[in-house]
Amino acid sequence: MAESARIPDPEEVPAAVPAKSSPRLLQPIWIVPLVALLIGGWIAFKSFLEQGPTITIQFASAEGIEPGKTKIKHKAVDVGTVKSVQLSGDFKSVIVTAEMSRHASSG
Numbered sequence: 179m180a181e182s183a184r185i186p187d188p189e190e191v192p193a194a195v196p197a198k199s200s201p202r203l204l205q206p207i208w209i210v211p212l213v214a215l216l217i218g219g220w221i222a223f224k225s226f227l228e229q230g231p232t233i234t235i236q237f238a239s240a241e242g243i244e245p246g247k248t249k250i251k252h253k254a255v256d257v258g259t260v261k262s263v264q265l266s267g268d269f270k271s272v273i274v275t276a277e278m279s280r281h282a283s284s285g
Contacts, residue, residue: 230258230278240272250276257282 240263242248250258258278266273 228280230280230282232261232275232277233258235274235276236266237272237274238270240274243272243274250278252282 237243243260243263245260245262248260249256250260256279258276260274260276262275264273264275265271
């Protein structure tokens with residue numbers, strides 16, 4: 179028949195020895211977020227470099243001007259986009275803020 183389970187004496191059980199882990203500075207799973215961070219940083223930096231100057235223009239009326247849609251043109255070429263339209267402090271005119279393209283600022 180089967181032998182009954184014998185409980186070992188505590189002195190017979192070998193002591194546990196902790197395994198030495200190799201020091202890893204970078205786990206492989208962290209490569210994906212680091213690559214995403216680098217790509218996001220590059221896109222932000224490139225966007226910053228390509229951004230042109232911001233100008234403000236005062237008009238008597240804002241009729242037909244829509245932020246984000248209205249283009250600023252010079253000789254039939256788009257050189258900027260209207261970003262915001264606000265009333266002036268005295269409520270007699272409007273202040274239009276526009277972002278010009280980078281090539282429009284060179285001359």
